[in-house]
Amino acid sequence: MTLDRRGLLRTGLLAGGGLALAGGPASAALVRRRPAITHGVQSGEVNGGRALVWVRGNVPSRMLVDYGTRPDFKGHRTVRGPWLSPDTDLTGRVRLDGLPQGKRVHYRVRLDDGRVLSAPELGSFPTAPGKGKNIRFVWGGDMAGQGWGINEAFGGYRIFKAMADVKPDFFLCSGDWAYADSPLKETVNLPDGTVWRNVMTGEKAKVAETLAEYRGQFRYNLMDANLRAFNSRVPMLYDWDDHEVRNNWYPEQIIHDSRYAEKNVRVLAERARRAVREYVPISAASTIYRKVSYGPLLDVFVLDMRSHRNKNGANLETHGPGILGDDQTRWLIRELRKSKAVWKVIANSIPIGLTGAKGTDQDGVGNRDEGLPLGREREFATILRDAWQQGVTGMVFLTAEVHYAAAIYYDPAQAAFKDFAPFWEFVAGPLNAGTFRPTRFDSTFGPSTTFIKGAPRPGAGPADGAQFFGEVEIDGGTEQLTVRLRDMGNKVLHTQTLSARF
Numbered sequence: 001m002t003l004d005r006r007g008l009l010r011t012g013l014l015a016g017g018g019l020a021l022a023g024g025p026a027s028a029a030l031v032r033r034r035p036a037i038t039h040g041v042q043s044g045e046v047n048g049g050r051a052l053v054w055v056r057g058n059v060p061s062r063m064l065v066d067y068g069t070r071p072d073f074k075g076h077r078t079v080r081g082p083w084l085s086p087d088t089d090l091t092g093r094v095r096l097d098g099l100p101q102g103k104r105v106h107y108r109v110r111l112d113d114g115r116v117l118s119a120p121e122l123g124s125f126p127t128a129p130g131k132g133k134n135i136r137f138v139w140g141g142d143m144a145g146q147g148w149g150i151n152e153a154f155g156g157y158r159i160f161k162a163m164a165d166v167k168p169d170f171f172l173c174s175g176d177w178a179y180a181d182s183p184l185k186e187t188v189n190l191p192d193g194t195v196w197r198n199v200m201t202g203e204k205a206k207v208a209e210t211l212a213e214y215r216g217q218f219r220y221n222l223m224d225a226n227l228r229a230f231n232s233r234v235p236m237l238y239d240w241d242d243h244e245v246r247n248n249w250y251p252e253q254i255i256h257d258s259r260y261a262e263k264n265v266r267v268l269a270e271r272a273r274r275a276v277r278e279y280v281p282i283s284a285a286s287t288i289y290r291k292v293s294y295g296p297l298l299d300v301f302v303l304d305m306r307s308h309r310n311k312n313g314a315n316l317e318t319h320g321p322g323i324l325g326d327d328q329t330r331w332l333i334r335e336l337r338k339s340k341a342v343w344k345v346i347a348n349s350i351p352i353g354l355t356g357a358k359g360t361d362q363d364g365v366g367n368r369d370e371g372l373p374l375g376r377e378r379e380f381a382t383i384l385r386d387a388w389q390q391g392v393t394g395m396v397f398l399t400a401e402v403h404y405a406a407a408i409y410y411d412p413a414q415a416a417f418k419d420f421a422p423f424w425e426f427v428a429g430p431l432n433a434g435t436f437r438p439t440r441f442d443s444t445f446g447p448s449t450t451f452i453k454g455a456p457r458p459g460a461g462p463a464d465g466a467q468f469f470g471e472v473e474i475d476g477g478t479e480q481l482t483v484r485l486r487d488m489g490n491k492v493l494h495t496q497t498l499s500a501r502f
Helices: 005-011 017-021 024-030 157-164 211-221 227-233 265-279 326-338 377-389
Strands: 039-046 052-059 063-070 075-085 093-097 104-114 122-126 135-140 171-175 187-189 193-199 236-239 288-294 298-302 341-348 396-401 406-409 423-427 447-453 470-473 481-487 492-498
Touching: 024 135, 039 104, 039 122, 039 227, 039 288, 052 063, 052 075, 052 104, 052 122, 063 093, 135 157, 157 227, 157 470, 171 341, 171 396, 211 265, 298 326, 326 377, 406 481, 406 492, 423 481, 423 492, 447 492
Parallel strands: 039 236, 135 171, 171 236, 298 341, 341 396, 396 423
Antiparallel strands: 039 052, 052 093, 063 075, 063 104, 075 093, 104 122, 135 470, 187 193, 288 298, 406 423, 406 447, 470 481, 481 492
16 A cells, blocks of 8 residues: 555654664665655744744654745755754754844755755744834634544634734744543534544544653644644744643642543643643743743733642632742743833733632632632732732733633722722634633623623534634734634634723
8 A cells, every 4th residue: 555645644654653663674764765844844932033943854863944034045044953863753943043123034944864855844934023013913722622633624724724814923822732631533423414524643542641642642733734834934932721731630630530541640741741842842941931022012921820730629728829839920920020012911821710610620710709819819919919009001811721712801890809900811712622602700800701702502613613713913003902803714703902001
């Protein structure tokens, strides 16, 4: 049987599976063939004249990156990157330095095994614009969840074509980029009598436990042509949430789930964290929580709402740890005070005011108590109070997690806790997963919805069209920030324009 490129990806030969046959003639033939790039290219962390470029190969080889501001690569620079080895699942990334402001940087990646070069893979990304220039980016989360994977007959992950059509400067990933705890089935019967057919791999047929299985969760998404095309043009700013490990996890959790041989979530989380750093364009030296500056108009503060949290419970504690931890809370307060950017976008992977369905097992920030801040609310009360007292303006929260689209206004006049300035939180997602119905709000910070759209029916998936992403545009002249919530057909569902002094 002759395998095409898709067949090779599915069987694992391009994923390094052939190396497991070391010593046999088939293995020798695979190792000797020309190196190839297997899952496209990605860029990310565009910040202060720097950026990361990512690739994965089929055999051990050296990563080489040419880059410059011309698509013909005249006058380009070359970076000799890492050796791609099985230790990193044949993935690698390099940092590009000295990038000009307000330009599109073109790059090409090749792999060198010491004898021959691979065919090049091309990509590009815009750098942060200068003063007076517009900024546009998109955000969202939740991929291949609730049984909805890549359906090639449907057009794959179609929402990434819609997002690319907006021509964003970057993509803010709001977490659940891989559903490691949500196995796929080959077919799903739809209400209209048709059948949804998922592309399948071995790793997506069970919950992820081993490092190899967590790696396979990220490889799976990169099989989609729309996502690979998007990655080649739009840099990523990545955050994670629970499903990269398992649903609603916290570091001290011991799970009682017969699907898992490994019960210690801390062990699972370390394997997932390693897969993240291998497959996402994020610096190996950075923490998940970090600030990325995007010129005088925008600073993005990415929060880690998983690694430092306390145990899930009723979420009514009056003291002790919360969801961010002391170090991250102090960091955010300090960096918000220092920021000179007009807009401070806070990427929180879990909405602030929404509560979970079970009163004794709250996973988020909010709880079922309508009074003053308790539990994990206390950290956000501290952050919001300090920003109010220090005169910090232009704070906007962007999130996903709850699988619907919403615009939420937090008003101290309507809140139990009143020591903060009014602010907005916008929710966008899922990108390719099940869509949910809205859940209840906690009134501690006075939330009200000006727009909300969820599932048209229980268990709705991409075929129902209820997949959402968000767009942010900052006008370089007026410095106004406009949020648009869009569906997978790129229809604008809601628009909100804000002044930095709102």
